[in-house]
Amino acid sequence: MPYPNLSREEIAQHGEELYQQNIRTQVETADNIGKIIAINITTGDYEIDNDFIVACHRLEAKQPNAIIWTELIGYDAVYAVGGTLVRNVD
Template identity: 60%
Template sequence: MSYPTLDDEEIARRGKEVYETQIRAQVEIAENIGKIISIDIESGDYEINDDLLTTCRRLQMRHNNPILWTERIGFNAVYAVGGTLTRTAL
């Protein structure tokens, strides 16, 4: 099977688009705020967990060579190095 040749910017663009248009309204609820969501940008399938590695592994078990986009639900970044995470508005 050939691998798609998407650059980082295209993966980010598609991941954000899928999250905003198809997933965000369903998952951005109180019990999920701060959790990690990984999204297969081709299928729209996603996994939510407290652990980044767990979300990615679960999607990799369900899909052959998924292209993954990951976010922290309700925040502007997954991790903050030398800064702070900012809560986003719904």
């Protein structure tokens, strides 16, 4: 495992970089906007689902030691507490 002792901040940084540089253009389609993507930051493999838990469990079933970063496809955050989610538009 190449990243065994990462902090939450480091996991977030690696996950965001992977998403932006390697995955985003493949998954930001009309069908996927608003869905959750769970990304294994050590392999770059991912699962997409409407449900956060389902996406993570499906990825963990294939890769039990996965270090997972999640993202809401097309938005700036996964959840909004006391606010609204902002849609990413290029």
